[in-house]
Amino acid sequence: MDFPKNVIEQLAAAKRVAVLTGAGISAESGVATFRGKDGIWNKLKPEELASMDAFLKNPSMVLEWYDYRRKLIIDVKPNNAHTTLAEMEARYPYFAISTQNIDGLHRKAGSQNVFELHGNILRNRCNECGAIIDDVEFAKGSPLPRCTCNGIVRPDVVWFGEMLPVEILETSYEKAAQADVYLSVGTSAVVYPAAQLPMAAKQNGAFVIEINLEPTPLSPYVDASFFGKAGDVLPQLWRQVKERLDA
Ligand code: BV8
Ligand code: ZN
Numbered sequence: 001m002d003f004p005k006n007v008i009e010q011l012a013a014a015k016r017v018a019v020l021t022g023a024g025i026s027a028e029s030g031v032a033t034f035r036g037k038d039g040i041w042n043k044l045k046p047e048e049l050a051s052m053d054a055f056l057k058n059p060s061m062v063l064e065w066y067d068y069r070r071k072l073i074i075d076v077k078p079n080n081a082h083t084t085l086a087e088m089e090a091r092y093p094y095f096a097i098s099t100q101n102i103d104g105l106h107r108k109a110g111s112q113n114v115f116e117l118h119g120n121i122l123r124n125r126c127n128e129c130g131a132i133i134d135d136v137e138f139a140k141g142s143p144l145p146r147c148t149c150n151g152i153v154r155p156d157v158v159w160f161g162e163m164l165p166v167e168i169l170e171t172s173y174e175k176a177a178q179a180d181v182y183l184s185v186g187t188s189a190v191v192y193p194a195a196q197l198p199m200a201a202k203q204n205g206a207f208v209i210e211i212n213l214e215p216t217p218l219s220p221y222v223d224a225s226f227f228g229k230a231g232d233v234l235p236q237l238w239r240q241v242k243e244r245l246d247a
Contacts, residue, residue, distance in 0.1 A: 001233065003240050007224050010181050010207040011241040016094040018179035019085060020172075020197045024186020024212060026103050028079040028231040031072070035188045051160040059152065063138035066155045070121050078109035081185065081230035084238045086110035091245070098172035100187060100194045102157050115168045115175075117194050123156035132156065169193060176201040184210045186230045189218040198222065211237075 011017070023033040034046065048054050055062045078086075086109045089095040096113045097106050102121040106114045124133050128151025136145040136153050145153040158164050172194075176182060182201030189195040198218055202208045210218055210225040211233045219225050226233045 001226070001228070001236050003226075003237055004224065007207075007209060007237070008240050008244050010209075010223075011237070012244040014092065014180040014207075016175075016179050017088065017092045017181050017183065018095070018172075018175040018197075018201065018206075019097045019183040019185060020176075020187060020194065021085075021097060021099045021101060021106070021185045022187025022189075022194075023101060024188075025081045025099075025230045026076070026079075026101055026105050027186065027213075028081065028229060029076045029103075029105060031076055031101075031103050031105075033186075035190070046160060050157070052162060055154060055159070059144055059154075060138075060141070063144070063154070066121060066157075067138040070155075073103045073121055076103065076105065078105045079231045081234045082106055082109035082111070084234045085185075088238060089113060091242075094178075096172075096175040098168075098175065098194070098197060100191065102155075115172050117158070117164050117168060117172060119155070119157035119165070121155055121157055124153050125156040126151040127154050128152075164193065172197055173200055176206070177204040179204075179206040182206040182208045184208065184212070184218055184222065185234065186212060187216070188212075189216040 027033050049062055049065050082105050085097060089111055097111055098115045098117055099106055100118050102119055104120055104122055124136055126133060126147035129147060129149045131147055133147060133153050147153055176197045177200055179201050182198055184198040198208050202221060208222040210222040211230050214227060
């Protein structure tokens with residue numbers, strides 16, 4: 001794919017680049033997305049599983065679902081889209097990834113400046129005191145794991161109706177507001193407040209580029225959309241920018 005000259009120039013001239021990623025960037029690593037043709041939510045209602053109500057109503061069902069997803073995620077590997085972002089971070093003096101994903105694949109790919117807006121499925125926390133408690137199993141039928149403060153232990157992820165980690169959200173807004181170029185990669189842009197970030201970048205003068213398999217509610221507002229697989233589009237785009245930078 002040949003990218004428009006202005007897109008290449010924007011990325012070549014940028015000093016500060018920020019990125020929002022969603023489940024689509026991990027799809028080629030074999031991690032199921034939530035919406036779209038084979039998304040998880042087609043079979044299950046998100047509110048029925050990824051919410052505090054669901055957890056309080058049927059904690060073992062929710063914990064077993066996370067345990068099942070955790071087992072799927074443990075062995076997955078970053079794909080070319082993750083590794084391209086890690087390579088870009090090394091080239092820009094100021095580069096940040098705010099991800100909605102809970103699979104830890106950006107860090108596995110070598111990215112350092114990663115803000116996990118919705119937590120991380122490989123971490124657990126106490127529902128009462130917030131302590132991080134890692135070595136618990138949510139095995140089927142076993143008693144609910146408890147913290148020393150007796151609070152129930154749950155995956156350290158943000159459920160629907162729960163606040164996102166405040167510092168991480170604030171920092172993500174700052175990175176968006178200060179970005180010269182903002183990339184939205186592999187997200188359906190329907191979950192808030194994360195979906196607000198590319199718009200915040202736009203309102204603060206950033207050049208916004210969307211890379212997604214299909215159009216999203218964000219598409220009419222961005223400066224450039226490229227519809228295709230992130231694992232194809234992102235490496236090709238970065239290759240053309242590097243050629244321009246090394247010219
Ligand atoms: C909050 C948990 C308030 C972890 C998740 C009505 C209107 C607007 C907002 C709301 C509303 N009602 C309620 C709300 C708020 C709600 C929300 O936004 N709901 C939406 C759905 C309407 N938000 C919340 O509840 C948030 N909290 O607002 O708190 C508050 C305030 C004060 C005090 C207390 C509370 C919490 C949101 C976080 C919810 N947790 N997950 C887990 O189990 O994973 S959300 C879930 O969706 C995931 O985290 C996921 O990351 C996120 C977003 O989805 P995407 O990442 O975009 O994935 P999706 O599958 O949707 O899209 C993938 C895209 O990739 C597709 O477009 C596809 O085409 C594309 N693709 C596929 N393959 C590829 C590809 N692209 C490129 N390459 C490929 N190969
Ligand atoms: Zn506790």
